[in-house]
Amino acid sequence: MPAQFSNRRKISAKAPPKLSKKQSSKKSIQLQPEDAQIFRGLVFYFLPNNDIAAPRRKRIEKAQEYGALWAREWSADVTHVIVDANLRMSDVEKAIGSDQLKPRHVIVNEKYPPDCIEYQVLLPTHLLKFQVFPGPRRGPEAEGQQPREKSPKAPSEHFNRSKIFATAGAAAKPDNEQEEPAVVTHEPASFAAVEGFGPSITTKKGENEDDELDRIVAEVQATADLPLELEDDSLEPSSSTTASDSEDGQLTRMQEKKHKRSISDVVDPQLGFSCMRKNEGTSKSKNPNLRTIEMLDKMAHYYDRIGDRWRTISYRKAITALKRQTDYIATREQAIGIPGIGERLASKVEEIACTNKLRRLESTVTDPNDPILLLFMGIYQVGLPTASRWIAQGHQSLEDLKSKADLTPNQRIGLDHYDDFLSRIPRSEVMAHADIVRRACSNADAQIQLVVGGSCRRGSADCGDIDLIITKESASLEQIRTILVDTVIPQLFQDGFLQVGLATSRSRSTDRGSKWHGASALPGSQVWRRIDLLFVPWDEFGAALIYFTGNDIFNRSIRLLASRKKMRLNQHGLYGDIMRGEKRERITQGRLLEGRSEERIFEILGLQTQHHLPGGASIRIMAYMGISLESVILGKLVAGAIPRCIALSTIQKRDVVFHICEIDLATEAATAAKNQTTSKWSKGTDQPGLSPHN
DNA sequence: AGGCCGTACTG
């Protein structure tokens, strides 16, 4: 301490005495309490290094209040160079001299001190938001110098939306990259072939987007075992091979990606650039925003358990959006460009990125009943009202509930298997359950088809439950249900596979039952898994696939989109000619437009087109979301992203369907509401299916 | 200011 102090004095002494005096007398800096002096021991050199301009003077004073020392002249003691926003690295070098600038000097922009003060902590200096940009002028030109994934986002404010996907390609293939696998060819011409990609692709094409899309498309081609998947989607029966298969593939590709990325991550000290993403994990590459996502997820759970439905949804939307980002989102500006993230969430994202904490979250844990509420709501068939009621009745633990509370039969089962039902199911086990059911189905009727849905179909490595779609060509619901309920399910019980039925449409309308929820366990396992069967008439297969593939956020979005287009989408089909009243309440049932073809439904909604790639391959693009980017990359799926629109693709690789969705469905919905008759959409389609009133 | 998916099962 004393040493540092003398250090300061020394610097002061170096400064012209007058100024020194001036500083102490005239300014009379009001030092903050010691423990608030986050800058203590630091020596700031501002650029320009004067306090003539009022804003800068303000910043300097503020920094001093928090313990920083202002070096009036350049000195060896300077620790931080605080650069005005309008200056570039070239200006810094000019002003200070390249020979004087040492790697130990921290060069940050003017936002650094106030941000540190706000969060009351010394923030990491390498964050993007604090960077001083290279090059004489703002703009994309600066790009030539930098690995491409850094530069485009740095200078511009509105880079984000369109880049979401592109970054996947960019990360995989930086410009200065030579060790790209030979298979991936950069083929500029390819883009033309997918022109129809998204509706508005031509509208607002940023300067970089062409090549980014090129890159992506090139990768698709290159990685393409594409042709084989194009045949028929979804009814892919054999899932047996896959689990480990796909994971291996994923691993491999991720390693490649990581390796490449490390090249572009190299810090260029001279330019004060360091890549923000220290995706070090070496083991598995995770979403760079994982930490942020975790925190927001906790917030979502918090709002869920206090019954704030809409906030919960907003947080979950934001999480879904963040999961698709390949870049670390560290700043408000970055975050706010993402659909579904507004000002308030953007601030939280930034706070998490900077401080690794969320103050709002910490302030939520105060209610003593909160952990209990959380505990109770973890029980299958227990929501907020029931959990609250139990707490009000004085129950404090699961044991209390078991012995004293009034439980429905299903709730008791949920209680007895509390841990089972909350634990994640490895993908391989999901497949194992599916295989057992599939086999039983085949024994009953060889023509039955079974598709694994849910997060598994979206490519997740583990799932919360097992979702199985069961159908049969040309069959009605009654036929399928009969086979299952009368034959397959009893057999599976007898086999000891099924453990219990939870929601089986038994008591009510014996008629229209379409789902069977229950629990199953693999032979030799004590762990019960939640398993959901969906009985689907052949004519509704496509709609059911969309529904059961999800995720829920996506389903709500696409259904909202449909409603804006005077249509209605549910698990049975897509209907047109819907009339709605006051609050969008439905007045007419509408007429069925499509139910059997998943693809056709997307098409009618304007969310899907077919694209022909150079070389004769083609890919189908569908709108889905909730797919992890890793899945996408390993699945060789790709999409181009366009502002306010999406394009997305699904391709069935092995038995996994990979989907991507970059469309901002909400925005599309709004647009749709305006020009319902315009078919700006179906650029790549001949049958827009748009006009709801044919 | 006001909407924010559409449905199935249980009691």
Add this chain to the structure above:
DNA sequence: CAGTACG
């Protein structure tokens, strides 16, 4: 009907 659930 409310509650819970499904994606």
Add this chain to the structure above:
DNA sequence: GCCT
């Protein structure tokens, strides 16, 4: 919470 976000969006119109």
